[in-house]
Amino acid sequence: IAGITQAPTSQILAAGRRMTLRCTQDMRHNAMYWYRQDLGLGLRLIHYSNTAGTTGKGEVPDGYSVSRANTDDFPLTLASAVPSQTSVYFCASRKDQGAGGELFFGEGSRLTVL
Amino acid sequence: DAKTTQPTSMDCAEGRAANLPCNHSTISGNEYVYWYRQIHSQGPQYIIHGLKNNETNEMASLIITEDRKSSTLILPHATLRDTAVYYCIVRVAVGNTPLVFGKGTRLSVIA
Numbered sequence: 001i002a003g004i005t006q007a008p009t010s011q012i013l014a015a016g017r018r019m020t021l022r023c024t025q026d027m028r029h030n031a032m033y034w035y036r037q038d039l040g041l042g043l044r045l046i047h048y049s050n051t052a053g054t055t056g057k058g059e060v061p062d063g064y065s066v067s068r069a070n071t072d073d074f075p076l077t078l079a080s081a082v083p084s085q086t087s088v089y090f091c092a093s094r095k096d097q098g099a100g101g102e103l104f105f106g107e108g109s110r111l112t113v114l
Numbered sequence: 115d116a117k118t119t120q121p122t123s124m125d126c127a128e129g130r131a132a133n134l135p136c137n138h139s140t141i142s143g144n145e146y147v148y149w150y151r152q153i154h155s156q157g158p159q160y161i162i163h164g165l166k167n168n169e170t171n172e173m174a175s176l177i178i179t180e181d182r183k184s185s186t187l188i189l190p191h192a193t194l195r196d197t198a199v200y201y202c203i204v205r206v207a208v209g210n211t212p213l214v215f216g217k218g219t220r221l222s223v224i225a
Contacts, residue, residue, distance in 0.1 A: 004157075033212055043158065043201075043215035058212060090157050103150070103213060105157025 003027070006091050006106035013081050013113050021076040021109045023091035031094040032074040033058075033103070034066060036087040043090065049074055081113045118202045123220040126196075132189040134219050136202030139183040145206050147178060148213065149187045151198040158201065158215070161187065192223045 007022045023032065034046040035058075045058030049068040063085060065077045074093075078085055091106045119137040126132040138147065148163040162169055162176045164185075169176040175188040189196055201218040205211055 031212075035215070040217075042217040043152075045212050045214060048212045056212075059214065088155075092157070102160035102163075103158070105159070107157055108155070 004091055004093055004104055004106035006089075006109045008109060009107065010110045011112070013111060015082055015113055016080050019078045019081055019111070021078075021089055021091075021111070023074045023076070023106060024072050025074075025091075025093045025104070026072065027093060027095065027104065028071060029093035029095045029104070030071070032068065033092045033094070034064070034074070034076045035090045035092065036060065036085075037090060037108075038087050046076065046089075078111075081111075083113045085111065086113045087111060118204055118216055120200075120202050120216065120219045122217070123222070125222050125224055126189075126192045128194060128223050128225050129191055132192040132196065132221055132223070134187040134189075134200050134202075134221065135184065136187070137184045138202070138204045141182050141204050142206070145204045147176065147185050148203045148205060149174070149176065150201045150203065150213075150215070151196075152201070152218070153195075153198040161200075192221075194223050194225060197221060197223045 004025045030051045033048045035043045037043050044060045046064050047066040049055045052068050052071045055066050089109045092103045094103050146163050146165050149161040150158045152158040161173050164176045178185045199218040199220050201215050203213050
């Protein structure tokens with residue numbers, strides 16, 4: 001089934017460890033996004049990429065890095081995880097620029113940093 | 115992008131219409147109104163979007179006031195499966211500006 005795949009679905013991580021959340025889409029969408037969701041704060045944009053080879057910072061980029069080597073993959077890396085990065089992370093993609101082009105979301109990755 | 119204001123929560127009886135309001139009084143002429151929803155622990159799902167005309171699709175209707183400062187998402191016959199958090203977002207239509215989500219409205223459909 002075409003769509004967005006995130007991995008892992010859930011992870012417990014010790015503080016200070018490095019972690020990469022993977023996101024792959026097979027819809028050939030140009031734009032991809034990473035959001036985090038915390039209780040009471042809604043969805044917040046971390047980083048985004050409008051096309052392969054480019055990335056941009058969202059609302060809460062500190063402590064995170066991304067890369068976009070190709071169209072399909074958009075990994076999110078926590079270089080040294082901290083407890084405040086405990087959250088549910090959603091990856092999304094979007095095909096078209098302009099008014100149309102709905103966002104398609106993955107099922108999320110639940111990360112707990114102890 | 116303009117900010118939006120939504121009620122924190124709403125209830126709706128099953129089978130009745132759910133009317134979810136959104137205030138976007140600072141919206142610009144080139145900004146669209148988008149609605150997404152998120153069912154518990156799932157990724158958000160697109161519902162509908164519009165500029166100034168009312169829009170309808172298989173999921174919902176979007177009513178935008180003439181001055182575009184507010185809108186209402188209408189689920190005509192709410193079911194228990196419509197229980198979710200509904201997000202109203204305004205966004206410039208040019209380019210690939212990311213969608214910025216607020217806290218949304220938690221809709222509870224009650225049997």
